[in-house]
Amino acid sequence: GTIDFTASEDPDFWEKEDDEVRFSKGLKRLLAEGIGLDQFTMTSDGQGSLPYFDENNQFIGLGVGSSRALMVGIKEAVQKEQIPLEIAIRAITSNPAKVLKLDQKGRLAAGMDADICLLNKDSLAVETVLAKGRTMVEEQEVKVWGTFEQLT
DSSP states (O other): OOEEEEOOSOHHHHHHHHOOOOHHHHHHHHHHTTOOTTSEEEEOOBTSEEEEEOTTSOEEEEEEBOTHHHHHHHHHHHHTTOOOHHHHGGGGTHHHHHHTTOTTSSSOOTTSOOOEEEEOTTTOOEEEEEETTEEEEETTEESSOOTTOOOO
16 A cells, blocks of 8 residues: 655644644654555645634635645655655655556656756755756746746
C-alpha cells in the first residue's frame, strides 16, 4: 500500500488542534520502521477548498488551498528531521506519479515532460520551475499564474 500525508502550510496548528501527524515526523517514523521508499506520498489541497478558523477554532469560511504547503513539509523533513532531500522529495515527485500512473511525470529522463524545480541549496526555496519545458517561475518570480491563484 501507499501512505499519503496531507501537506499543510501550518503543520503546527493541525498537529496541536487535531492531533494530526505532520509529514516530517510521519516520514521519519516510516523510514525507521523500514517502509519502502516508494510507499509514501504527500499531497496538498492546492487550488482546492480550504477551511479557515478563528482564534477560537470556529469555522469562519472557505479559502483556496496552496501547493506551497508541499515545500513546507519537504523543508521540515530535511532541515528538522535530517531526512535526505533525495528521499523526502520522492513524496511529491516520483511516488505520486507512480501511484497515479502518470508515466511522463516524476523523474528526469529522455521523453519525459521536462518538469523541473530548482531549489536553493541552503534554504530549499523554490528558485525556478519548468513545466513541460515552459518557465513557470524564474529566480523566485512567478511567470505563469494558475487559474485560481492570486497575484500577491
